[in-house]
Amino acid sequence: MFDMLLTLCTLVAWRATPALAGRRWPLAVAAMAVALGAGVLVKGPVALLVGGVPALLAPWWLPQARPLVTWLRLLAALLGAVLLALAWALPAARAGGTQYADAIFLHQTVGRVVQSFAHARPWWWYLPILPAMMLPWVASVRRGGSAPVPAGGVVDRFMAAAFVPAFVLFSLISGKQPHYLLPLLPALALAGGVRLGAGRWRVVGWRVGLVLALIGIAVAVGLGRLAVNHAGRIEAIACGVLIVVVGLSFIMERRTTSLPVDRAALGMLAALLLCKLAFVLGAAPRYDVMAAARRVAAAQQAGVPLLFAGPQYGLLTFAGRLTAPIPATANPAAVAAWAHAHPQGWVITNEPDYHYPATPLYRQPYRDGSLRIWRAGDLTGAASAPPLTQTLSDYPTSPARCPPRTCPMRATSPRAATGNGP
Incomplete structure (x- = not known):
């Protein structure tokens, strides 16, 4: 999951932040530019929030940081990060077309902030999630002694600068997932680790x-x-x-x-x-679609018409090494019309809304439901549809063994077509 990679980029940016106020600031600017730019490539502008805000607030938590000088050096790092990100994003948008450009520049960021297209949850959702992510420490640590904490003030202020603004903004953003908080946890770990090391807390x-x-x-x-x-x-x-x-x-x-x-x-x-x-x-x-993807790839190479009922998000594309996209529709009427027009085609779905009384050619558990493949003619009951004489097992599982439109189909009994195994 790329949140771990974003966490790495965030830690590099945090490590470079104190040096912005020192003599080796050019190296710190370069390191922060690479870290923030790589973070943007990993997960978008959120990397500037989790990695850059502590540097923006450095004059508050870092005694030797001079505000104007620190902010000018941070601005130089941000410009470098933006240039690094645009070096990929602009050519990618040009190659991918208008729809792809809208997705990478707007949909994936603005769409999650204003009204999430995925994982929409209330503002308070992270409040019970955060303690669970901090187990076992949140439940196993209690106050120990009263020894002073080395650099406790600086650490606490840095923790507040690194955690609080990002956590508040993450809570206000519509789209939420537990792992979105992953880049913020090192700040809490640092504050707790200093106290454990000083004996203020005990496990x-x-x-x-x-x-x-x-x-x-x-x-x-x-x-x-x-x-x-x-x-x-x-x-x-x-x-x-x-x-x-x-x-x-x-x-x-x-x-x-x-x-x-x-x-x-x-x-x-x-x-x-x-x-x-x-x-x-x-x-x-329940998450392995390799068997189904190989069969779909072989059918695609054999010229069998395919339709995915419901959103597919490229479910079988990589696993099956598909060379062409599978058409998809979320309209049940469009699925029925397509099935009438392509009785020998296959209808694929993993959505519970698309369930038919016909016996599927293939079925396997998938997440909290199942992945199913039907022969289109069986869904429509069309009189013109020829009898079911082929099964998924008649196609080779490796697309390389089945050249386009030459895949053999062996006659078999209708009962054999009901097998649900891989």
């Missing part, structure tokens, strides 16, 4: 263990129910049990002093890796 072992155990139970129950088959369910539950065991090891340990931060961090990392493994073993088949 309570049983609290960390309780968080890990609850994560394990959630994995065992959630992914166990989501798994495609029995084997995946068993594997997901086994990973959940392992996470619970990791958590119990912290809970049962008797410690009078603070649990070492590195142990708590490694325990959380181990739990997250096991969560990832549980997802791959249990639910990943």
Whole structure:
């Protein structure tokens, strides 16, 4: 997910910010220009917000920063970043045409800010999400001693400059996803890490263990129910049990002093890796469209008319290495008209709104529903449609073995066309 790459660009920009006020400011300007420009290429103008605002507010949190000088150097870095981004965006817009230019310059940014075309959520949505993203620390840390925090004032002000403006703006923007906050979390981690290192905060072992155990139970129950088959369910539950065991090891340990931060961090990392493994073993088949994409690619090369019912977002394009787009429509009447006109064609959909009583040629679990392929003639019941004599299994799974319009079709029984396996 490119939010991790944006986080890297943000950290480079933050690291270069103090140097804007020092003697090596030319190197800092170059580093910030590259970091912000790469961030814009990664995810658009939001990179200027998460990476550039701390530099804009540097005279407030950095004692040696002179406002006018710092802002002029920041302006030079911003100009470099814009030039770097436009070096790709302008040729790409020229090559992609008007619609593509509107998408990269306006739709992907303005469309999410004003009235989101995807992931629209209320302004307060991040308030319960943020504590969950900060587990186990938000639930496992309590006040320890009263030792002074080295450079605590500077760190706290930097944290506020890096986190608060971006978090408020993210909350006001219509489109929201948990991972949008990822570039902001290092600021919170820095402020907490300074306090943990100074002994002001301590990590309570049983609290960390309780968080890990609850994560394990959630994995065992959630992914166990989501798994495609029995084997995946068993594997997901086994990973959940392992996470619970990791958590119990912290809970049962008797410690009078603070649990070492590195142990708590490694325990959380181990739990997250096991969560990832549980997802791959249990639910990943619901996101794997390779089998369907290969069959669609072979049909496309054989000249079979194709239509995607509902929005497709290029679902099968990359996996099937398709050489031409699949026409799509979200209009049920248009789907019916197309099916009448192309009885030998295939109608593909992963939307629950498009469901037909006919038996699909192919079906597989996909996300929280299913991906289905029908023969168009079976949907219309047209008298002119010839009997069903071919199945998806009659096409080779590799497009390279099926030259255009030469793919053999073997006669088979209608019952064989109902198989739902890959």
